Amino acid sequence: MKDYRAIFDQLETSLRRQSSLTEQAFRERLDKFMHVEGKPLSDNEYYWIMVCVIFYSGFQASKVTAKLDLIRSYFADYEIVATYGSREVSEILSDKNMIKNRRKIQACIENAQALKAIVAEHGSFDAYVASFDPTESFENLMLLKEELEYRFVYLGKITVYHFLTDIGMPVLKPDRIVTRIFRRLGLIESEKQLLKTVLLGRKFSKATALPVRYIDIVFATYGGVGGDRDLGIANGICLEKNPNCLVCGLRDYCDYYAKRLQLSEIAGERSRKGKRKHGN
Structure with missing residues (x-):
């Protein structure tokens, strides 16, 4: 069973470390998403x-x-x-x-x-x-x-x-950024699983006691190209191409990173075998 709170805590911490803002300024700008749900609109x-x-x-x-x-x-x-x-x-x-x-x-x-x-x-x-x-x-x-x-x-x-x-409803946007991150974490099997992604957003909200909108913006910024200027983020971390795994705090939870690491180890072993064979 996934530890949703631990995953989100690491996600938020990694994002904060990438911000050019002070921790207080980062927190203040992110906190505005704590009060979006239920706001009356014309x-x-x-x-x-x-x-x-x-x-x-x-x-x-x-x-x-x-x-x-x-x-x-x-x-x-x-x-x-x-x-x-x-x-x-x-x-x-x-x-x-x-x-x-x-x-x-x-x-x-x-x-x-x-x-x-x-x-x-x-x-x-x-x-x-x-x-x-x-x-x-x-x-x-x-x-x-x-x-x-x-x-x-x-x-x-x-x-x-x-x-x-x-409009403030308690629902996560199952867009390509969020579904990509969820798939890499092994939370969903396919990026086409929209309803499952939405339900997972509710699980993250329940585990962290944070509004779904807050959960949504953190995930969206984490995987978004161009980051979020308001949060002082120049670029996301879990990008579709060339994800910055070295600064990602989710490596211990990430199936994608585990596979990359495994492939890297296999490639390294093949390279070493090739060198030994060539040396012989």
């Missing part, structure tokens, strides 16, 4: 989170982040966006500085229309979310997830979890 805040999920999906995060102000200038108010037609789409696409992806732009418009219909029916999007009582049980949370996938464009099997996490 209809436009829900919509903006959805817009961000759409634009970040499949794109390099740094490129999207650099254009967030411009994206917001077009998609700040869902009621206005819901009225967009072909003329507005053409205007957005003609902006030389804008991310030119018609599918994403169209998805933002369609989702504004869907959100407007929900607000008309429930009074607010917050009331709509609350109608599922998603924090009462995991089953209720999954019912909300399924409903969101059905009603909104671009909220697919992974991005819907991004949305849920970012």
Whole structure:
């Protein structure tokens, strides 16, 4: 049985050692993720989170982040966006500085229309979310997830979890970074095991008494290319290519590292045998 608390403690310690910030500053900036879950949001805040999920999906995060102000200038108010037609789409696409992806732009418009219909029916999007009582049980949370996938464009099997996490629901995002780390640790057998990844996030939360959102950001930063400037992290540790195993505190738990070590030992033994044979 895995010691989830020990794993997370080592993960957080390794990340902190990579930060250029003082320990106090690092802790203060990370602690803001302790208070995300349950925060009330306006209809436009829900919509903006959805817009961000759409634009970040499949794109390099740094490129999207650099254009967030411009994206917001077009998609700040869902009621206005819901009225967009072909003329507005053409205007957005003609902006030389804008991310030119018609599918994403169209998805933002369609989702504004869907959100407007929900607000008309429930009074607010917050009331709509609350109608599922998603924090009462995991089953209720999954019912909300399924409903969101059905009603909104671009909220697919992974991005819907991004949305849920970012609106403060107690759920881990099973993206390629988190699933990669979990697979290397032997927690999952395949990076396609999304539900198992989500459930493991809850186990980490229970073992550490930390919010799932906090768990999520630590894992995401640990394996993310480019790290997190706000946390003083220049680059992640458990990267897809060239992971920095030498500074990783999870080596004792990591199947991936054990296999690399074994292969290195085999290669070393073959090299030694070759030298002895050549010497003879």
